[in-house]
Amino acid sequence: MKIEQIRNATLRIQYAGKHFLVDPFLGDKGSYPPFPNSARQDQNNPLSELPIPKEQLVEGIDALIITHLHLDHYDExxxxxxxKHLPVFSQNEEDAQVLRNDGFTNVTVLGEDTSFEGISLIKTQGEHGRGEILKMAGLVCGVVFQHEDEKTLYVAGDTVWYAGVKEEIDLHQPEVIVLNAGDNQFLEGGSLVMGKEDVLQTHKAAPQATLIASHMEAVNHWALSREDLKQFAAEQGFSNQLHIPQDGEAFEF
Incomplete structure (x- = not known):
């Protein structure tokens, strides 16, 4: 298994001999206005360039996974x-229909027993915030990768820590977990994805797992920096279990 942090939640994952591109956010730096009602209104999104050209990024990709259709996970x-011929996996039929309308010809809705080339792709639950903000944030998912020749990988997606994440950990016992951990927020409504305390709770639920922090410092409404998360993990004694990659950095397991 090889996991490459591209930018924001965009990952390139090599798993059981296949290559997946997750949540493609491919616009040039500053292509889109800042998310409203949030920090850094003077900075357009994305805040950084892709670490490699788009053409190189898609070389050898076998399938796409799009956890939901927010701009910073699937953009113009x-x-x-x-x-458009690439197989695409989406969270539900509503998203799948949008992707088909966009021209993709092979779209599959993730379920509990989805399979691709012998790899199990299991849809997981998630909550894109807490309380009233959920009505605006909408539905999201994560995905568990399983194969007899690989460690179990859990890509949690845009979720905060809550009982559903613990249920997925308890059920699947992942050895590697990718967390969207930028603590992205609007001025009202609280966190939309995991902050440092959420990351700590995930570690406590899966103390033997390796955690990878993604979705950091790439769009204007981030609230947790890589450096602050690194310091917090050291203070809490789990820095050896946590990787906080820079864009373009990869890890093999």
Whole structure:
């Protein structure tokens, strides 16, 4: 298994001999206005360039996984650029229909027993915030990768820590967990994804697992920096279990 942090929640994952691109956010730096009612209104999104050219990013990709359709997970650049013949996995039929309308010809809705080339892709639950903000944030999912020749991987997606994440950990016993951990927020409504305390709770639920912090410092409404998370993990004694990659950095397991 090889996991490469691209930018924001965009990952390139090599698993059991297949290559997946997760949540493609492919626009040039500053292509989109800042998310409203949030920090850094003077900075357009994304805040950084892709670490590698789009053409290189999609070389050898076997399938796409799009956990939900928010701009910073699937943007106009991705819609226009990605080859439409690639298999795409989405969270529900509503998202699948949007992707089909965008021209993708092979779209599958993730379920509890989805399979791709012998790899199990299991949809997991998530909550994109807490309380009233959930009505605006909408539905999201994560995905568990399983194969007899690989460690179990859990890509949690845009979720905060809550009972559902613990249920997925208890059920699947992942050895590697990717968390969207930028603590992204609007001025009202609280966190939309995991902050440092959520990451700590995930570690406590899966103390033997390796955690990878993604979705950091890439869009204007981030609230937790890589450096602050690194310091917090050291203070709490789990820094050896946590990787906080820079864009373009990869890890093999």
């Amino acid at each position: 650049a991705a819609k226009e650029f990605l080859p």
